[in-house]
Amino acid sequence: MADPIARQQLSQITKFSTLHPRPEGHKYAYGTAGFRLLGSLLDSVVFRVGLLAALRSRKLDGETIGVMITASHNPPDDNGVKLIDPQGEMLEASWETYATMFANAETDDELTKEYLAVAEALKINLDSPSNVVFARDTRASGPALVAALKDGLQAAAADYADYRILTTPQLHYIVKCINTGKTVTPYGDPSEQGYFDKLSTAFKIVTKGKAKPPTVTVDAANGVGGPKLKELARCIGSDYLDINIVKNEIDAVERLNFQCGADFVKTQQKLPVGLEPAPFELYASLDGDADRIVFYYVDEANKFHLLDGDKIASLAATFIRDLIAVSGVDLQVGVVQTAYANGSSSKYLTDILKVPITVTPTGVKHLHHAAQLFDVGVYFEANGHGTVLFSNSSMKTLESFEAQNPGQQDAVTTLLSLAALINQTVGDALSDLLLVIAILSHKAWGPNEWNLTYTDLPNRLVRVVVKDRTAFKTDDAERRLVEPKGLQVHIDALVKKYKSGRSFVRASGTEDAVRVYAEAATRLEADELAVKVSDLLKGL
Ligand code: 16G
Ligand code: MG
Numbered sequence: 001m002a003d004p005i006a007r008q009q010l011s012q013i014t015k016f017s018t019l020h021p022r023p024e025g026h027k028y029a030y031g032t033a034g035f036r037l038l039g040s041l042l043d044s045v046v047f048r049v050g051l052l053a054a055l056r057s058r059k060l061d062g063e064t065i066g067v068m069i070t071a072s073h074n075p076p077d078d079n080g081v082k083l084i085d086p087q088g089e090m091l092e093a094s095w096e097t098y099a100t101m102f103a104n105a106e107t108d109d110e111l112t113k114e115y116l117a118v119a120e121a122l123k124i125n126l127d128s129p130s131n132v133v134f135a136r137d138t139r140a141s142g143p144a145l146v147a148a149l150k151d152g153l154q155a156a157a158a159d160y161a162d163y164r165i166l167t168t169p170q171l172h173y174i175v176k177c178i179n180t181g182k183t184v185t186p187y188g189d190p191s192e193q194g195y196f197d198k199l200s201t202a203f204k205i206v207t208k209g210k211a212k213p214p215t216v217t218v219d220a221a222n223g224v225g226g227p228k229l230k231e232l233a234r235c236i237g238s239d240y241l242d243i244n245i246v247k248n249e250i251d252a253v254e255r256l257n258f259q260c261g262a263d264f265v266k267t268q269q270k271l272p273v274g275l276e277p278a279p280f281e282l283y284a285s286l287d288g289d290a291d292r293i294v295f296y297y298v299d300e301a302n303k304f305h306l307l308d309g310d311k312i313a314s315l316a317a318t319f320i321r322d323l324i325a326v327s328g329v330d331l332q333v334g335v336v337q338t339a340y341a342n343g344s345s346s347k348y349l350t351d352i353l354k355v356p357i358t359v360t361p362t363g364v365k366h367l368h369h370a371a372q373l374f375d376v377g378v379y380f381e382a383n384g385h386g387t388v389l390f391s392n393s394s395m396k397t398l399e400s401f402e403a404q405n406p407g408q409q410d411a412v413t414t415l416l417s418l419a420a421l422i423n424q425t426v427g428d429a430l431s432d433l434l435l436v437i438a439i440l441s442h443k444a445w446g447p448n449e450w451n452l453t454y455t456d457l458p459n460r461l462v463r464v465v466v467k468d469r470t471a472f473k474t475d476d477a478e479r480r481l482v483e484p485k486g487l488q489v490h491i492d493a494l495v496k497k498y499k500s501g502r503s504f505v506r507a508s509g510t511e512d513a514v515r516v517y518a519e520a521a522t523r524l525e526a527d528e529l530a531v532k533v534s535d536l537l538k539g540l
Contacts, residue, residue: 003225006126009157010112013051016155020047028103030096032363032509034082035103036071039141040120042079045293046100046145049081050152051115055129056095057158060086062129066175068168069136071288073263076256079141088176088425091201104125130158135166137289139222140253140326152465153462163192163315166223167290169428170195176425187424200235202421203434206414207240210441215242218284218433219272221261222249225290225429232430242439247272262287262294262384262429268460270304271296279464282447286429292384293429297447300317305451309380310345312436313337315450316376317355319439320418326413329401331394334374336360336367339479339504343519348454363509364427385427390419438481459519459528464537469507469514471540478506494532498525503533
């Protein structure tokens with residue numbers, strides 16, 4: 001049995017756990033984005049995540065773990081919680097199982113037993129240091145969930161710091177800063193101001209000598225991104241950039257993500273409700289925790305044009321590839337996409353830009369890991385979540401490069417500043433916003449010129465409720481169904497009938513449903529293909 005310190009910890013856990021009873025009959029699962037559901041069902045889950053975070057930190061010799069309380073683009077009554085690993089990355093997949101196990105423990109005693117069992121199985125010394133930092137978005141259920149989290153951390157005897165209200169990527173940044181603070185490559189100052197300073201300084205260097213960009217209007221989804229962007233813009237200064245923030249009512253909690261924000265704009269393929277855009281000006285929408293961004297504009301006929309994650313990826317990849325070519329540094333840029341990437345974007349990257357593409361299953365952790373395999377890995381989901389990773393060895397190459405002329409020197413300086421401007425831990429809407437603005441000002445492009453690089457194929461995404469979504473198994477990065485057996489043959493037969501047709505079916509990782517994606521040469525055909533493939537699922 002455990003030593004006295006462990007025994008005391010276990011009795012504290014049992015005691016505190018009685019204050020955070022698990023609602024009966026609910027099955028929890030740590031999914032692609034952590035736990036996410038109605039805020040009112042999360043008290044016990046967040047308490048238990050506190051316990052897990054404490055263990056995770058102990059397992060990693062006291063390195064700091066992050067806990068973010070947010071439900072991103074979900075409706076205001078939802079909330080969620082996820083863990084951040086020491087380098088600012090998503091929680092290691094093998095630990096998702098423990099998270100799910102803790103969340104579902106039926107009784108306080110069972111929870112305590114599982115806590116001890118995990119500690120013993122992983123040889124975690126319960127007496128060793130444990131460090132956790134956390135933050136939340138603007139949701140009404142946030143403060144009570146923070147209180148539950150603190151109880152969990154206290155019960156497990158972890159040291160913690162409350163970073164209050166932050167965007168998700170800001171917390172990822174802070175976690176990485178803390179854990180690299182004493183290394184030879186510190187990531188930055190582990191504070192919100194450190195984050196603003198790093199991005200604003202880098203933006204000014206990247207755009208040095210370029211004309212001040214036209215004003216950009218940003219829909220902040222009435223979430224945490226609004227006030228943070230305002231502060232970031234203030235740090236940059238109006239000599240360099242003007243940002244007009246709309247949908248910035250963070251106190252009207254019921255308006256969060258309501259008829260606005262990145263998810264609304266991307267899935268509905270239309271403007272946030274109430275926005276009256278001027279033609280050919282650049283607009284952007286963030287999601288509720290500011291880790292996604294999509295851009296758009298209207299033309300002279302007031303027609304809406306979306307510039308999504310695929311367009312951001314190709315813009316970034318072109319710019320970086322060209323800078324590398326000018327600098328003469330020997331580095332390769334690659335792009336990581338998912339099955340949702342528009343067929344035109346993949347064709348453009350491969351045929352025109354000659355940039356290699358890797359396709360991975362949906363979910364940031366898959367894209368992130370694949371991007372780490374390139375010297376410079378650009379990854380974006382079509383929904384606007386993404387970033388650009390510079391490998392450690394690329395950074396060393398760039399830092400030690402001896403330029404032969406001022407042109408080369410400029411290109412290397414810009415590349416190094418881009419690596420500072422772009423959040424290296426996770427997709428970050430604020431950092432991506434500055435990246436896009438900087439590239440457009442280098443190219444002296446407006447949104448229309450950017451959009452003209454290639455034309456998206458019309459596409460349709462349909463959500464289909466089935467009896468058992470786990471019966472849907474895929475391979476080839478979710479592009480082909482292996483089970484239910486025989487279904488893929490029928491999909492293939494339908495797809496063949498459409499010019500530039502492509503379609504796939506995958507089980508959602510966040511909802512009890514499957515998703516059908518279809519694209520084709522015309523709007524009508526894309527819609528028809530989506531309907532026909534969805535029809536194949538009837539009765540399943
Ligand atoms: C989660 C993922 C997002 C993905 C989405 C797909 C993270 C942090 N988030 O929100 O990347 O696009 O799930 O949802 O990984 P789906 O599986 O329901 O289609
Ligand atoms: Mg989000």
